[in-house]
Amino acid sequence: MIRTRFAPSPTGFLHIGGVRTALFSWAFARKNAGTFVLRIEDTDLERSTPESVKAILDGMHWVGLDYDEGPFYQTQRFDRYKDVIQQLLASGHAYHCYMSKEELDALRAQQEANGEKPRYNRMWRPEAGKTLPAIPADVQPVVRFKNPIGGSVVWEDAVKGRIEISNDELDDLIIARPDGSPTYNFCVVVDDWDMNITHVIRGDDHVNNTPRQINILKALDAPLPVYAHLPMILNENGNKMSKRRDAVSVVDYAAKxxxxxxxxxxxxxxGWGHGDEEFFNMEQFVEWFSLEAVSPSASRFNHEKFMWLNAQHIKAADNQRLAGLIADRLTAANVDTRNGPALADVVALVKERIQDLNALAQEVDYFYAKREPQAADVEKHLSGDSRERMLRFADQLAALEAWTAESIHELFKPFCAEEGIKMGQLGMPLRVLVCGTTQTPSVDAVLALIGKEEVLRRLRG
Incomplete structure (x- = not known):
C-alpha cells in the first residue's frame, strides 16, 4: 500500500513550493490507490503559531488537495518520541552530551579559524576503551545520535538518481534538547516509521537531512521509504523565490x-511534463503522473504563461461558479447586481477576454451601472453629430419587438447605410454612451444583456 505525506511547518503561510510538494505527493498516492497523509511539523515551539496552522489547512482546502489521514501534530506525539529516544540510548545508538553551548560555540570558532569545517568533536561519544570526562553538575545534557563512522549513506532517489554521502560528513545529530524536547530530524524519522510512509516526496532542500534520517531508521531496524526530492522553483530572474520579491503564498494567489x-x-x-500537454485538469494529471517524469533540474516561474493558463481555466469554468467567486469583489466595489441581467449570463459573455477573477469583476460592472467615460473617449467618439445619431438609433431600438442580440444586430447594417457611416462610427459611440468604455464584447450581445429599458435610458440620458 502506497502511503505519502505532506508535512509543512506552521511557521508562516502555505507557499507555492509547499503546494507543489503536496500536489505531487497527493497525485502519487491517488495514482496508486494509496493514502495521502497531512502532518503538521510544529516542534519549533517558538515559531509555530495557530494562525500558520490555519493558513495551511485553509490553503489545502482552497486548492482542493484532500488528505485521507490527519492532520497529525508532532507536539501531540512527544511521549512517543521520548520512548524511541530511550530505545536508542538503551541500544547504544545514542548518548548524552554535556558540552555546553558556550563550549560548542568556542569549538566551532576555533575550527573556523583553523580553516576546518565546524562540527561537534564527539567529546562525549562513548567508545570502547575511551574515558569520558567527569559529568559537570551545572549542564543539562542533550541527546545525540551516534552516527556511524566511515562508509557512506547511499540511496536511489526517485527523482535525482543515485546519491551517496560520506558518513564522515555527518555530525552526531542532536535528537533531544536539554529540556528533553525532540528535534525536527528525529521526529520526522519516527513519524514516517509510525505512519508507514512508503514514499517521502519533498523539496530538494531536504537532501542533506536524508542521510541522517536513513541512519536513524537503520538504527531502529525500521524500513526505509523511497525518497524523491523535487527541484526548486525559481523566479523569472533565476533566483530562489522569496516573500519580499514574489507572490509565493497561496493567499496571495487567491487575492490576485x-x-x-x-x-x-x-x-x-x-518540473514535470506529459508530452506537450499544458492545459489539463487534476483527473488527467493523476492519470499521467509518475515520479520518473519529474525533472531533477530547477524550474523558473513564468508569470505570463501562468496567467495564460489561468485564462484558459476561466474560459472552461462553470459560469455560475465564476459568478459566485466574483460576488464579494463586486460587493466591495459597490456594484449591485440585483437589478440587472443574471450575473452568470454576463460572465459567460465577458470571460473570453479575461485572465483573472479581479479583471472579471471589473469587466462586468457596466452591465449594472454605466461607467463614467474617459474624456478622451467622449471627445473622440461623441463629437459632432454623434449624439444626435445615437438618439436616432435609440428610436430604432425602441421599436424592436424582440429584444435579442440577433434583432439588434439586424439594425446595424441598414442604419449605417442610411447614415452614411461605417460600423465603427456606430459601435464605438454606442459603447461609450451605454457602457462608458470602448472595450466590450460584441456590442449587440452587450445591449441585449443590459436590457431594453436601461439601454434606452442610457442613450437618451
Whole structure:
C-alpha cells in the first residue's frame, strides 16, 4: 500500500513550493490507490503559531488537495518520541552530551579559524576503551545520535538518481534538547516509521537531512521509504523565490484572482511534463503522473504563461461558479447586481477576454451601472453629430419587438447605410454612451444583456 505525506511547518503561510510538494505527493498516492497523509511539523515551539496552522489547512482546502489521514501534530506525539529516544540510548545508538553551548560555540570558532569545517568533536561519544570526562553538575545534557563512522549513506532517489554521502560528513545529530524536547530530524524519522510512509516526496532542500534520517531508521531496524526530492522553483530572474520579491503564498494567489485549478495545473508543469500537454485538469494529471517524469533540474516561474493558463481555466469554468467567486469583489466595489441581467449570463459573455477573477469583476460592472467615460473617449467618439445619431438609433431600438442580440444586430447594417457611416462610427459611440468604455464584447450581445429599458435610458440620458 502506497502511503505519502505532506508535512509543512506552521511557521508562516502555505507557499507555492509547499503546494507543489503536496500536489505531487497527493497525485502519487491517488495514482496508486494509496493514502495521502497531512502532518503538521510544529516542534519549533517558538515559531509555530495557530494562525500558520490555519493558513495551511485553509490553503489545502482552497486548492482542493484532500488528505485521507490527519492532520497529525508532532507536539501531540512527544511521549512517543521520548520512548524511541530511550530505545536508542538503551541500544547504544545514542548518548548524552554535556558540552555546553558556550563550549560548542568556542569549538566551532576555533575550527573556523583553523580553516576546518565546524562540527561537534564527539567529546562525549562513548567508545570502547575511551574515558569520558567527569559529568559537570551545572549542564543539562542533550541527546545525540551516534552516527556511524566511515562508509557512506547511499540511496536511489526517485527523482535525482543515485546519491551517496560520506558518513564522515555527518555530525552526531542532536535528537533531544536539554529540556528533553525532540528535534525536527528525529521526529520526522519516527513519524514516517509510525505512519508507514512508503514514499517521502519533498523539496530538494531536504537532501542533506536524508542521510541522517536513513541512519536513524537503520538504527531502529525500521524500513526505509523511497525518497524523491523535487527541484526548486525559481523566479523569472533565476533566483530562489522569496516573500519580499514574489507572490509565493497561496493567499496571495487567491487575492490576485487565480483559480485553484489553474495554480495546480501550472505547478504540476514546473518540473514535470506529459508530452506537450499544458492545459489539463487534476483527473488527467493523476492519470499521467509518475515520479520518473519529474525533472531533477530547477524550474523558473513564468508569470505570463501562468496567467495564460489561468485564462484558459476561466474560459472552461462553470459560469455560475465564476459568478459566485466574483460576488464579494463586486460587493466591495459597490456594484449591485440585483437589478440587472443574471450575473452568470454576463460572465459567460465577458470571460473570453479575461485572465483573472479581479479583471472579471471589473469587466462586468457596466452591465449594472454605466461607467463614467474617459474624456478622451467622449471627445473622440461623441463629437459632432454623434449624439444626435445615437438618439436616432435609440428610436430604432425602441421599436424592436424582440429584444435579442440577433434583432439588434439586424439594425446595424441598414442604419449605417442610411447614415452614411461605417460600423465603427456606430459601435464605438454606442459603447461609450451605454457602457462608458470602448472595450466590450460584441456590442449587440452587450445591449441585449443590459436590457431594453436601461439601454434606452442610457442613450437618451
Amino acid at each position: 484572482g487565480i483559480l485553484p485549478e489553474a495554480l495546480l495545473n501550472y505547478l504540476a508543469r514546473l
